[in-house]
Amino acid sequence: MNQVQIEAKSKTYGVYIDAGIRHQVGDLIQDVVTEPISSVLVITDSTVEPLYLQDVVASFQDVDIYTEVIKSGEASKSFSVYEQVLTKALESSLDRKSLIVALGGGVVGDLAGFVAATYMRGIRFVQVPTTLLAHDSSVGGKVAINHPLGKNMIGSFHQPEAVFYDTEALSSLPDKEWRSGFAEVIKHGFIQDENFLVWLQGINKVKEIPLDQLSTLLKRSISVKAKIVQEDEQESGVRAYLNFGHTLGHAIESELGYGAITHGEAVVIGMVFALRVSEEVNQVDLNVTQYEQWFNELGYQTKVPMSCDKKSLISKMKQDKKAEAKSIKLVLLNRVGDPILMKVPPTIIEKILVERMEVESVG
Numbered sequence: 001m002n003q004v005q006i007e008a009k010s011k012t013y014g015v016y017i018d019a020g021i022r023h024q025v026g027d028l029i030q031d032v033v034t035e036p037i038s039s040v041l042v043i044t045d046s047t048v049e050p051l052y053l054q055d056v057v058a059s060f061q062d063v064d065i066y067t068e069v070i071k072s073g074e075a076s077k078s079f080s081v082y083e084q085v086l087t088k089a090l091e092s093s094l095d096r097k098s099l100i101v102a103l104g105g106g107v108v109g110d111l112a113g114f115v116a117a118t119y120m121r122g123i124r125f126v127q128v129p130t131t132l133l134a135h136d137s138s139v140g141g142k143v144a145i146n147h148p149l150g151k152n153m154i155g156s157f158h159q160p161e162a163v164f165y166d167t168e169a170l171s172s173l174p175d176k177e178w179r180s181g182f183a184e185v186i187k188h189g190f191i192q193d194e195n196f197l198v199w200l201q202g203i204n205k206v207k208e209i210p211l212d213q214l215s216t217l218l219k220r221s222i223s224v225k226a227k228i229v230q231e232d233e234q235e236s237g238v239r240a241y242l243n244f245g246h247t248l249g250h251a252i253e254s255e256l257g258y259g260a261i262t263h264g265e266a267v268v269i270g271m272v273f274a275l276r277v278s279e280e281v282n283q284v285d286l287n288v289t290q291y292e293q294w295f296n297e298l299g300y301q302t303k304v305p306m307s308c309d310k311k312s313l314i315s316k317m318k319q320d321k322k323a324e325a326k327s328i329k330l331v332l333l334n335r336v337g338d339p340i341l342m343k344v345p346p347t348i349i350e351k352i353l354v355e356r357m358e359v360e361s362v363g
């Protein structure tokens with residue numbers, strides 16, 4: 001089993017990575033928690049339910065266990081689904097010694113984590129990620145739901161008791177979701193680990209990564225995040241670097257309607273934009289053309305979709321959580337592995353956005 005230790009200010013916990021670990025969640029959690037668990041609510045989505053829910057439920061013995069299945073997809077990070085899950089928690093008489101299990105991708109993790117953060121002002125939860133992307137979302141304690149006007153706008157910091165990452169579960173992931181998750185892996189390379197990024201560039205079919213390399217990749221990518229979260233749990237400084245590509249990425253997700261584009265696909269468009277802005281602001285050559293070509297070979301779209309409105313994207317970027325007094329702040333790169341958070345002049349934002357917008361082909 002691979003393990004990465006997360007030493008956040010509010011809590012230290014392990015990310016345990018192993019094939020088939022979902023069958024052991026109920027046992028392993030006993031070694032992690034200090035106080036007994038009174039009851040368990042497993043939250044999952046409609047795609048993951050038939051695949052893995054029973055395995056996780058069966059791993060718990062001698063405890064009352066309840067389950068709640070939400071509709072799969074980004075649209076479930078909403079007020080109404082949040083209320084639905086809270087209602088289930090109340091109907092199941094969860095108390096302050098209960099445990100929530102988030103079984104699924106980042107949508108389930110963010111939503112279930114936010115329920116855990118707010119139910120009775122906070123109860124314990126564990127993450128059981130089932131997507132590649134969730135190597136990022138399950139670690140670090142950011143939990144949230146979306147508002148129609150902005151991504152992750154209602155949320156909290158609430159660390160899990162542990163993360164049990166089953167690499168076997170990734171075998172059922174569709175190509176699109178591999179690609180979405182790989183975007184966050186690449187992001188971790190860009191912001192902190194140039195050698196890792198170079199190694200990743202040797203991969204041209206994400207889904208075909210051999211299992212031993214996959215564990216290495218997960219461990220290395222999670223380690224980048226762990227180091228940053230350890231230094232700055234609540235994003236008063238360096239944690240903002242994890243937002244590389246997200247200012248425009250989140251604006252695109254919200255502009256297109258949640259779920260129209262995957263989170264990772266939107267982040268890729270945002271990373272290329274941020275790289276171009278970095279070149280413009282810092283007057284450096286970051287080889288953007290080469291990275292864009294690699295992204296395209298991997299199957300990512302790198303231009304801002306035509307149906308996005310430029311003004312609306314700019315206004316959404318001004319409402320991003322990093323913005324101050326309506327001025328847009330972006331995570332830029334001085335060079336790979338050397339990020340910086342900067343207020344960017346509106347003229348540069350506008351110029352590069354126009355350059356990055358998809359144009360209708362003629363004929």
Ligand SMILES: NC(=O)c1ccc[n+]([C@@H]2O[C@H](COP(=O)([O-])OP(=O)(O)OC[C@H]3O[C@@H](n4cnc5c(N)ncnc54)[C@H](O)[C@@H]3O)[C@@H](O)[C@H]2O)c1
Pocket residue numbers: 045046047048051072073074077104105106107108110130131132133134136137138139140141142143152169170171172173174177180181184262263
């Ligand atoms: N909290 C954080 O730090 C953080 C970090 C990154 C992303 N996020 C959030 O994570 C969310 C995206 O997460 P995601 O990409 O995992 O999306 P997701 O949870 O919607 O999962 C993607 C799709 O794959 C399906 N699925 C999940 N596991 C599967 C499996 N093993 N086999 C087959 N299908 C499976 C899901 O039902 C869904 O349709 C976004 O809301 C994003 O904002 C949060």
Ligand SMILES: O=C(O)C(=O)C[C@@H](O)[C@H](O)[C@H](O)COP(=O)(O)O
Pocket residue numbers: 136140142151152184235239240242243246321
């Ligand atoms: O953990 C973080 O910090 C991140 O920024 C990781 C991101 O990949 C993730 O998408 C996160 O949810 C974005 O956070 P937000 O504060 O911009 O909503």
Ligand SMILES: [Zn+2]
Pocket residue numbers: 136184246263267
């Ligand atoms: Zn992200």
